[in-house]
Amino acid sequence: MAIELEGLGLSPELADVMTRLARVGADLARTIARNGVEADLAAGVGTNAGGDGQKALDVMADDAFREALTGTAVAYYASEEQDEVVTLGEGTLALAIDPLDGSSNIDVNVSIGTIFSIFPATDDPNTSFLRKGSEQLAGGYIIYGPQCAIVCTFGKGVHHWVLDLDTRNFKRLPDIKMLPQDTSEYAINASNYRHWPSPIRAFIDDLVAGAEGPRGRNFNMRWIASLVAETHRILMRGGVFLYPGDERKGYARGRLRHVYECAPIAFLITQVGGGATDGCEDILSALPDKLHARTPFVFGCAAKVARVTAYHDLPGEETSALFNTRGLFRS
Numbered sequence: 102m103a104i105e106l107e108g109l110g111l112s113p114e115l116a117d118v119m120t121r122l123a124r125v126g127a128d129l130a131r132t133i134a135r136n137g138v139e140a141d142l143a144a145g146v147g148t149n150a151g152g153d154g155q156k157a158l159d160v161m162a163d164d165a166f167r168e169a170l171t172g173t174a175v176a177y178y179a180s181e182e183q184d185e186v187v188t189l190g191e192g193t194l195a196l197a198i199d200p201l202d203g204s205s206n207i208d209v210n211v212s213i214g215t216i217f218s219i220f221p222a223t224d225d226p227n228t229s230f231l232r233k234g235s236e237q238l239a240g241g242y243i244i245y246g247p248q249c250a251i252v253c254t255f256g257k258g259v260h261h262w263v264l265d266l267d268t269r270n271f272k273r274l275p276d277i278k279m280l281p282q283d284t285s286e287y288a289i290n291a292s293n294y295r296h297w298p299s300p301i302r303a304f305i306d307d308l309v310a311g312a313e314g315p316r317g318r319n320f321n322m323r324w325i326a327s328l329v330a331e332t333h334r335i336l337m338r339g340g341v342f343l344y345p346g347d348e349r350k351g352y353a354r355g356r357l358r359h360v361y362e363c364a365p366i367a368f369l370i371t372q373v374g375g376g377a378t379d380g381c382e383d384i385l386s387a388l389p390d391k392l393h394a395r396t397p398f399v400f401g402c403a404a405k406v407a408r409v410t411a412y413h414d415l416p417g418e419e420t421s422a423l424f425n426t427r428g429l430f431r432s
């Protein structure tokens with residue numbers, strides 16, 4: 102046993118896949134904890150399909166998951182680190198993965214993770230993944246932080262396990278509760294402010310204006326630059342996350358990948374009453390046009406996500422106005 106799955110009603114195939122993900126996760130947690138002892142896991146080793154630089158740990162994690170899933174029910178393996186879908190065998194499942202999320206944090210000892218999404222396989226490798234996120238069988242992540250934990254949904258709530266380092270077993274904790282509705286934290290990489298579209302700027306301006314602004318209260322900001330870590334915080338205590346499209350070259354659709362980053366996170370968040378959009382439209386209803394497609398991403402507390410959408414519906418003169426002349430959204 103590597104992870105406690107009793108009572109979840111998983112098919113033997115899915116339970117086997119979860120067990121293998123958990124085993125690799127436990128191995129990676131140990132490898133990460135030993136970074137620098139034998140090897141530098143943040144060393145640059147190449148460039149992936151999306152043009153991002155690959156670190157040693159990106160490649161190591163991809164190899165470990167792909168090997169562990171070969172010969173299982175996973176027929177198709179789609180990874181951030183592989184140009185094309187890899188056919189592993191003849192199984193009934195298709196698994197998309199960001200083997201190592203938050204790579205820029207490997208060398209600074211900050212939480213990083215793995216994100217995974219499981220669909221029923223179709224008879225074509227690509228169409229197995231180019232579909233609505235609402236068709237996922239499972240979506241989740243492994244977080245390598247002060248604790249290593251797995252958080253996953255199979256469509257009936259969000260389950261949570263923590264790695265017991267003594268037994269190397271993921272012990273199941275109580276399911277994650279509904280997201281708190283009224284929290285004051287937001288997460289965005291504010292260094293890109295000047296590149297954002299005006300609705301995002303207006304939304305953030307009104308948060309930054311705090312008690313003196315139209316919202317009439319103070320907010321707090323976090324940016325870890327690890328999507329998994331931001332998701333874990335939001336699941337634990339609420340808030341909202343934004344990675345919008347912006348005007349930098351190559352960032353028209355933001356930075357995050359639809360299939361193996363945003364869709365599984367959206368599946369988790371909506372299971373606890375939260376919202377997940379591209380700023381306007383639901384992520385789980387959207388169809389990615391290619392495996393490595395990017396999408397703007399806004400998720401968290403449903404009311405806050407809806408408010409971001411509402412800013413997109415405002416007339417341009419409202420979102421371009423200074424907050425103290427903007428008439429709407431005073432609370």
Ligand SMILES: O=P(O)(O)OC[C@H]1O[C@](O)(COP(=O)(O)O)[C@@H](O)[C@@H]1O
Nearest residue numbers: 199201202203204205290326327328
């Ligand atoms: O450095 P930026 O632009 O703030 O981007 C941070 C985002 O990029 C990511 O690191 C992208 O994921 P990878 O590390 O898997 O490429 C997210 O985890 C994070 O939310």
Ligand SMILES: [Mg+2]
Nearest residue numbers: 199202203362
């Ligand atoms: Mg990532």
Ligand SMILES: [Mg+2]
Nearest residue numbers: 181199201202
């Ligand atoms: Mg990655």
